[in-house]
Amino acid sequence: xxxxxxxxxxxxxxxxxxxxxxxxxxxxxxxxxxxxxxxxxxxxxxxxxxxxxxxxxxxxxxxxxxxxxxxxxxxxxxxxxxxxxxxxxxxxxxxxxxxxxxxxxxxxxxxxxxxxxxxxxxxxxxxxxxxxxxxxxxxxxxxxxxxxxxxxxxxxxxxxxxxxxxxxxxxxxxxxxxxxxxxxxxxxxxxxxxxxxxxxxxxxxxxxxxxxxxxxxxxxxxxxxxxxxxxxxxxxxxxxxxxxxxxxxxxxxxxxxxxxxxxxxxxxxxxxxxxxxxxxxxxxxxxxxxxxxxxxxxxxxxxxxxxxxxxxx
Ligand SMILES: [Mn+2]
Numbered sequence: 001x002x003x004x005x006x007x008x009x010x011x012x013x014x015x016x017x018x019x020x021x022x023x024x025x026x027x028x029x030x031x032x033x034x035x036x037x038x039x040x041x042x043x044x045x046x047x048x049x050x051x052x053x054x055x056x057x058x059x060x061x062x063x064x065x066x067x068x069x070x071x072x073x074x075x076x077x078x079x080x081x082x083x084x085x086x087x088x089x090x091x092x093x094x095x096x097x098x099x100x101x102x103x104x105x106x107x108x109x110x111x112x113x114x115x116x117x118x119x120x121x122x123x124x125x126x127x128x129x130x131x132x133x134x135x136x137x138x139x140x141x142x143x144x145x146x147x148x149x150x151x152x153x154x155x156x157x158x159x160x161x162x163x164x165x166x167x168x169x170x171x172x173x174x175x176x177x178x179x180x181x182x183x184x185x186x187x188x189x190x191x192x193x194x195x196x197x198x199x200x201x202x203x204x205x206x207x208x209x210x211x212x213x214x215x216x217x218x219x220x221x222x223x224x225x226x227x228x229x230x231x232x233x234x235x236x237x238x239x240x241x242x243x244x245x246x247x248x249x250x251x252x253x254x255x256x257x258x259x260x261x262x263x264x265x266x267x268x269x270x271x272x273x274x275x276x277x278x279x280x281x282x283x284x285x286x287x288x289x290x291x292x293x294x295x296x297x298x299x300x301x302x303x304x305x306x307x308x309x310x311x312x313x
Pocket of ligand 1: 096119120121123136223
């Protein structure tokens with residue numbers, strides 16, 4: 001990988017909080033791209049324009065259903081048509097509803113892609129079982145085709161095999177999601193286990209289970225609500241009892257060090273939530289973590305030693 005391609009996805013249809021669509025410009029203002037440019041040359045693909053998706057009226061079981069479908073189709077086709085052979089792809093959300101388009105686009109390029117879904121939640125509710133109707137709680141259900149709606153989502157062609165998915169840090173699962181994880185034998189480890197046994201050990205074991213030969217490209221779909229609610233303020237659905245900070249950095253380090261991490265979503269930052277100092281602290285943590293992961297993924301390890309020390313690794 002020679003460069004980092006950054007794609008802004010101001011996607012907010014998957015949840016009710018205003019502001020999440022302002023994250024890509026805010027990350028640019030806070031110099032994320034300059035930060036990444038110290039690792040490798042950055043190609044800014046700009047922000048996708050979802051304004052055309054705005055004008056449709058919703059169905060019942062999914063809020064903003066048509067918007068969620070159209071915006072994800074746009075994102076998926078954008079990724080599909082982008083040459084990523086020499087690039088690390090960073091998608092800047094937006095809410096996690098965009099994980100559908102992001103992973104779908106990557107699966108179209110390479111159906112063997114392993115997906116690491118780092119999140120406090122399961123994000124695999126079906127529309128019928130969703131307690132809220134918010135689409136950001138459903139992308140994995142559509143990706144695994146547990147939920148199907150060929151009329152609303154006619155463009156979904158690829159399926160994420162449950163055997164290619166690793167769930168990291170779920171601690172707020174709905175009953176249906178617990179059943180799905182159990183029935184489909186999805187590999188996962190909780191934040192409690194991360195704190196007890198260490199992310200390094202758990203992730204290596206999980207990667208071994210989903211890709212024993214170590215050949216598949218890896219995509220990290222990183223929801224910032226993985227962080228403990230005390231560590232991160234400006235996100236819509238904070239959950240307590242998260243993994244300790246060094247365990248999250250350790251996760252990023254191990255993933256990057258595989259040499260197979262090729263892409264990442266950074267989602268659910270919301271500059272509209274929290275006081276300004278809390279918002280800045282949240283965003284700078286996200287920028288630091290993202291840079292840390294990509295440095296390892298691109299093999300620029302000599303530059304991370306001080307960051308490693310800070311993270312207690
Ligand atoms: Mn999520």
